[in-house]
Amino acid sequence: MAARSMATATVVADTSTEVTEMAVVRKNVLKDTAACQAFISGVKLLKAEDSTFSTTDFGIAGPPAKVRTYDLFVIWHILAMRTAVPPGGDPDIRNAAHLGPIFLPWHRMMLSLMEANLQRVLGDPAFGLPYWDWTDDTGHGDPTDSDLWKPSRMGGSGPAPFGGTVTDGPFAFDEADPGTFRVRITANSTLNMIRTSRGLRRALGVDVSTVPSKADVDALFDVRSPSGDPALATYDFEPWDGSSIGFRNRLEGFIPFGLHNLVHVFVGRDMGLASSPNDPVFYLHHCNVDRIWERWMDHNGRNYLPDQSAPAILRGHRLKDPIVSPLGSAATPETVLDPTSLYTYDQLS
Amino acid sequence: MDPRRLADVATPGKLGDYLSSLPKLPATHHAGPATTVRTTVHDGHRIVVSTRYEITVDGLPIGAHLGVHPNGQVHCHALPAYQFLSALAAVRALIDNYPEEFPADLAGPGGGGHGGGHDGGQVHGDGHGGGRHEHGGD
Numbered sequence A: 001m002a003a004r005s006m007a008t009a010t011v012v013a014d015t016s017t018e019v020t021e022m023a024v025v026r027k028n029v030l031k032d033t034a035a036c037q038a039f040i041s042g043v044k045l046l047k048a049e050d051s052t053f054s055t056t057d058f059g060i061a062g063p064p065a066k067v068r069t070y071d072l073f074v075i076w077h078i079l080a081m082r083t084a085v086p087p088g089g090d091p092d093i094r095n096a097a098h099l100g101p102i103f104l105p106w107h108r109m110m111l112s113l114m115e116a117n118l119q120r121v122l123g124d125p126a127f128g129l130p131y132w133d134w135t136d137d138t139g140h141g142d143p144t145d146s147d148l149w150k151p152s153r154m155g156g157s158g159p160a161p162f163g164g165t166v167t168d169g170p171f172a173f174d175e176a177d178p179g180t181f182r183v184r185i186t187a188n189s190t191l192n193m194i195r196t197s198r199g200l201r202r203a204l205g206v207d208v209s210t211v212p213s214k215a216d217v218d219a220l221f222d223v224r225s226p227s228g229d230p231a232l233a234t235y236d237f238e239p240w241d242g243s244s245i246g247f248r249n250r251l252e253g254f255i256p257f258g259l260h261n262l263v264h265v266f267v268g269r270d271m272g273l274a275s276s277p278n279d280p281v282f283y284l285h286h287c288n289v290d291r292i293w294e295r296w297m298d299h300n301g302r303n304y305l306p307d308q309s310a311p312a313i314l315r316g317h318r319l320k321d322p323i324v325s326p327l328g329s330a331a332t333p334e335t336v337l338d339p340t341s342l343y344t345y346d347q348l349s
Numbered sequence B: 001m002d003p004r005r006l007a008d009v010a011t012p013g014k015l016g017d018y019l020s021s022l023p024k025l026p027a028t029h030h031a032g033p034a035t036t037v038r039t040t041v042h043d044g045h046r047i048v049v050s051t052r053y054e055i056t057v058d059g060l061p062i063g064a065h066l067g068v069h070p071n072g073q074v075h076c077h078a079l080p081a082y083q084f085l086s087a088l089a090a091v092r093a094l095i096d097n098y099p100e101e102f103p104a105d106l107a108g109p110g111g112g113g114h115g116g117g118h119d120g121g122q123v124h125g126d127g128h129g130g131g132r133h134e135h136g137g138d
């Protein structure tokens, strides 16, 4: 491995870990001010922390630059998105984290690692990642007016009418401030990782005007014909991609376009790219997606498809296949199916 | 999941070691348009639809690849959560989201700062095979 840059002004990661004996509780970010503020503080600490790795360690072109711990997760997401399943296939048909059954387990794994890092830098083993229940923002006025986008929480959009650099809240950009929230690693339109140095960009409500409603989420649990869809009682179906019927693809939001995908597009700009974890809202959003998966398992049992009888071209998406994660073979869909030793949600619906 | 095992690998050192040890993906250099091939069988007849977009913006070919999902919607890997009615909508979104790749000085009058193109319908909710008339190779 290439030499790592050493920390100068930034804080070097203190890798001592405290393991909590009790599962943490994940709460609604709009109803729990303390969880929201802790999340913001933790993100800023991880954004300032030198991971001790350099951009060249990850094959990013240009002179070496230190990589912050927060940005390791951006890199992880881009790499997973570029990894086609099967190898040599088209990552836009199925990849190591999206467009297939692994979508939910992979993001669960990623969120748990982020949560552990937030616990570490906050010195609070009881910290639980908060979730953004976007359905709270529908049915009354414009979702872009949600309290989530106030300066005391996530800050707002870029300038009207088409969005751009965020100008208020904890992640606003101030070129003159060395401690400002800065996007440093992203991908270009051919999905190569590149270095950048700019503010976070959003375009709230520009490309789509709303987020999913309670009715949209409740529909996932209506499996009676003819009002509902019986296929939603099954986790996933052949051909295990963006064209599948079943729960996973409906929640991921490819058919029909909606739910998870709709929220990425609603927030827009950085949230709509392969480097979407650059926007801290990514974690609040995916925490809610994970909560909906928990609600589904509460209704339908802790089950997953496909199992190992599925063909090897699906390697990476089957029940006992390793997730693309540092846990190696210890993290598979099967081993992350029940997260209750790590966390629970205060409310599932 | 075992909390101790998770905490052990969650350190920046372990995560960074893991990510830097992954095989380096070759740089994607999209020399030309990609081709999407969709196949199906209808009433015993085998159908093959190959679709290839040849796109320029300000006279220059774009690097991003556009493809077609089996339901006929246009997709672009550079905008993974989006689905488009047409290739034109996809390219508009590319320009909005990758401003560094579409410099303002190449834009004509009224452009280079979101002057036009926002006529809605970039994204839509249900597929009906829109944009077919724009495909280059059907």
Ligand SMILES: [Cu+2]
Residues within 6 Å of the ligand: A077, A097, A098, A107
């Ligand atoms: Cu993702």
